[in-house]
Amino acid sequence: MRIAVLGTGVVGRTIATKLVQLGHEVTMGSRSTDSEGLREWLGEAGEGTSGGTFADAAADAELVFNCTAGEASLDALAAAGEGNLAGKVLVDVANPLDFSRGMPPTLAVCNDDSLGERIQAAFPQARVVKALNTVNAQVMTDPGRLPGAHNVFVCGNDAEAKASVRELLQAFGWPRESIVDLGEIGAARGTEMYLPLWLRLMGALGTADFNIQVRVP
Amino acid sequence: MRIAVLGTGVVGRTIATKLVQLGHEVTMGSRSTDSEGLREWLGEAGEGTSGGTFADAAADAELVFNCTAGEASLDALAAAGEGNLAGKVLVDVANPLDFSRGMPPTLAVCNDDSLGERIQAAFPQARVVKALNTVNAQVMTDPGRLPGAHNVFVCGNDAEAKASVRELLQAFGWPRESIVDLGEIGAARGTEMYLPLWLRLMGALGTADFNIQVRVP
Numbered sequence: 001m002r003i004a005v006l007g008t009g010v011v012g013r014t015i016a017t018k019l020v021q022l023g024h025e026v027t028m029g030s031r032s033t034d035s036e037g038l039r040e041w042l043g044e045a046g047e048g049t050s051g052g053t054f055a056d057a058a059a060d061a062e063l064v065f066n067c068t069a070g071e072a073s074l075d076a077l078a079a080a081g082e083g084n085l086a087g088k089v090l091v092d093v094a095n096p097l098d099f100s101r102g103m104p105p106t107l108a109v110c111n112d113d114s115l116g117e118r119i120q121a122a123f124p125q126a127r128v129v130k131a132l133n134t135v136n137a138q139v140m141t142d143p144g145r146l147p148g149a150h151n152v153f154v155c156g157n158d159a160e161a162k163a164s165v166r167e168l169l170q171a172f173g174w175p176r177e178s179i180v181d182l183g184e185i186g187a188a189r190g191t192e193m194y195l196p197l198w199l200r201l202m203g204a205l206g207t208a209d210f211n212i213q214v215r216v217p
Numbered sequence: 218m219r220i221a222v223l224g225t226g227v228v229g230r231t232i233a234t235k236l237v238q239l240g241h242e243v244t245m246g247s248r249s250t251d252s253e254g255l256r257e258w259l260g261e262a263g264e265g266t267s268g269g270t271f272a273d274a275a276a277d278a279e280l281v282f283n284c285t286a287g288e289a290s291l292d293a294l295a296a297a298g299e300g301n302l303a304g305k306v307l308v309d310v311a312n313p314l315d316f317s318r319g320m321p322p323t324l325a326v327c328n329d330d331s332l333g334e335r336i337q338a339a340f341p342q343a344r345v346v347k348a349l350n351t352v353n354a355q356v357m358t359d360p361g362r363l364p365g366a367h368n369v370f371v372c373g374n375d376a377e378a379k380a381s382v383r384e385l386l387q388a389f390g391w392p393r394e395s396i397v398d399l400g401e402i403g404a405a406r407g408t409e410m411y412l413p414l415w416l417r418l419m420g421a422l423g424t425a426d427f428n429i430q431v432r433v434p
Contacts, residue, residue, distance in 0.1 A: 101329070110410070111323050146432045155417075182417040190414035193327070197407035200372075200399040205433055212429040215367045216422055 004029055004057035006076055007067035008037030011093060014137035015065055020045055022171050029057025029080065058084035063091070063164065064126075070096035070115050071108055074122055086125035089161045091168075092116050092188070093132045093140075095195050104199045107192060116188025120157065127161035129154055130188040131169065134198065136208045143173045143211070150211040153180050155187035180214065221246055221278035223271050223293055225254030228310060229284035231354035237262055239388050246274025246297065275301035280308070280381065281343075287313035287332050288325055291339055303342035306378040308385075309333050309405070310349045310357075312412050321416045324409060333405025337374065344378035346371055347405040348386065351415065353425040360390045360428070367428040370397050372404035397431065 005016040006029040019026045028051045030038040038051045051057070058064055058080035068076040073094045077085065096108040096115040109115055116130035131154045132140045139146060152174050156162050166179050182190060202208050222233040223246040236243045245268045247255040255268045268274070275281055275297035285293040290311045294302065313325040313332040326332055333347035348371045349357045356363060369391050373379050383396050399407060419425050 106328050111327055111413075112318070146434055148432055150430075150432045153414075180418070180421055182421050187417045190417040193410040193412075194414045195410075196328075197370075197411045200404045200407040201397070201431060204397055204399050205431070207433060210431055210433045212431055213367075214418060214422070214427055214429055215363045215365055216424060216427045217363055 001025070002027070002060055002062045004061035004064045004080075005067055006054050006057060006064060006080060007069070007094075008035050008041060009067065009069065011137045011140070012065070012067035013037060013041045014141050015067060015093070016041060016049075017045060018141040018172060020049055026050075027052060027057040027061065029054040031076065031079070054080040055084060058088075061088065063089045063168075066090060066092045066094055066119070068094055070094040071098060073115060074118060077119060077123060082123055082125070085123050088126060089158075089164050090119070090123070090126040090128045091132070091165055092119055092128055092130045095133050095192055097195065104196065107195065110189065110193050112189075114186070114188035114192050116155070116185050116192070120185045127156065127158040128185055129156035129158070129161050129165045130185060130191060131165050134191050134194055135211050138209060139211050141172050143178070145209070146211055148213065149175070149178055150213040151178050151180050152211075153182050153187075153191050155182040155185055155191070157184050218242070219244070219277055219279045221274035221281045221297075222284055223274060223281060223297060224284035224286070224311075225252050225258060226284065226286070228354045228357070229282070230254060230258045231358050232282055232284060232310070233258060233266070234262060235358040235389060237266055241265075243267075244269060244274040244278065246271040248293065248296070271297040272301060275305075278305065280306045280385075283307060283309045283311055283336070285311055287311040288315060290332060291335060294336060294340060299340055299342070302340050305343060306375075306381050307336070307340070307343040307345045308349070308382055309336055309345055309347045312350050312409055314412065321413065324412065327406065327410050329406075331403070331405035331409050333372070333402050333409070337402045344373065344375040345402055346373035346375070346378050346382045347402060347408060348382050351408050351411055352428050355426060356428050358389050360395070362426070363428055365430065366392070366395055367430040368395050368397050369428075370399050370404075370408050372399040372402055372408070374401050
């Protein structure tokens with residue numbers, strides 16, 4: 001599949017590399033084609049990869065990953081172009097973390113709204129699926145690094161789009177039964193508002209390399 | 218130990234009953250001594266139990282559980298009396314759920330503050346420990362009903378108070394290694410903001426009888 005990965009930070013580069021390994025044709029999009037992250041990744045990634053602006057990346061893609069920083073996501077997607085996102089599955093991996101008031105960060109949007117919902121509202125023709133934002137980049141693309149079963153969550157308004165994302169997640173190594181569908185895009189409030197607990201757990205555990213398993217009787 | 222349980226809903230009654238079974242002397246506190254929940258519980262609970270107003274219950278207690286509805290907690294604790302809480306361990310089990318805007322509920326406080334912090338700020342002499350608010354009443358008092366390991370979280374500013382609560386949690390059936398200390402009371406933001414995810418999980422799983430296990434490598 002032709003996939004655009006928007007954002008050249010650790011999350012974007014880790015996902016893009018995994019997608020290349022899985023045989024996809026990946027274009028990484030950045031605010032500027034001078035981006036250090038973009039140049040580094042292109043240097044490492046090898047064949048079948050390319051880079052460009054957010055709009056360059058989104059234009060030819062069949063599916064788009066939003067891996068930009070949450071506070072920059074709406075601007076980045078606007079730069080990608082509403083027309084370049086229309087009709088496409090848009091996997092939103094971002095968290096709206098606000099570091100402006102120090103540590104730990106707060107959320108720039110929460111409680112009665114979420115970044116996932118704002119993206120869906122701003123780009124109504126995109127088929128937004130919130131996913132993977134509850135784990136760090138290593139766990140996203142290599143869930144087997146943690147022992148036993150643990151879960152990843154998807155939500156969105158388009159059932160077919162969620163099915164496409166589930167397939168990608170299975171290719172990443174997530175067992176089918178570990179992928180929990182939380183319903184429509186409003187459930188993004190739940191997975192984004194989990195971040196403050198995730199950050200406290202990271203502090204208590206001394207590592208970002210963890211995830212949760214849901215236990216039922 | 219002489220323990221006050223404030224709040225006569227399902228959580229208060231379930232915790233109070235468990236404490237009686239463990240041999241504690243329990244007084245249940247209610248806004249009014251005419252409360253149906255209070256009368257029902259006293260009818261079921263038998264010896265070594267009593268009921269009264271929030272102030273009656275807190276006055277003689279060595280340790281106090283806040284099991285009132287989150288939106289009513291600050292008023293209930295004010296009615297219990299600042300002097301009756303001073304120096305005592307106050308286990309805050311409440312979640313600040315706001316149902317006034319329909320379902321799913323939002324949080325009445327979150328992001329840069331929490332109910333746990335507000336309680337600690339309003340009653341600076343109380344030794345507040347946030348705990349158990351991430352599971353339903355049955356799991357709180359009978360964690361073994363779920364298969365395998367799963368976690369409960371504590372946070373608060375007083376290490377000795379947290380140690381007392383850990384002992385109670387172990388008596389409830391939580392293995393020592395399943396109790397995760399998230400740090401000071403500010404971590405209550407994390408466990409309270411987990412509620413929107415908990416509510417979506419309840420919808421997806423079709424049951425409130427679940428919990429999460431944290432997986433590390």
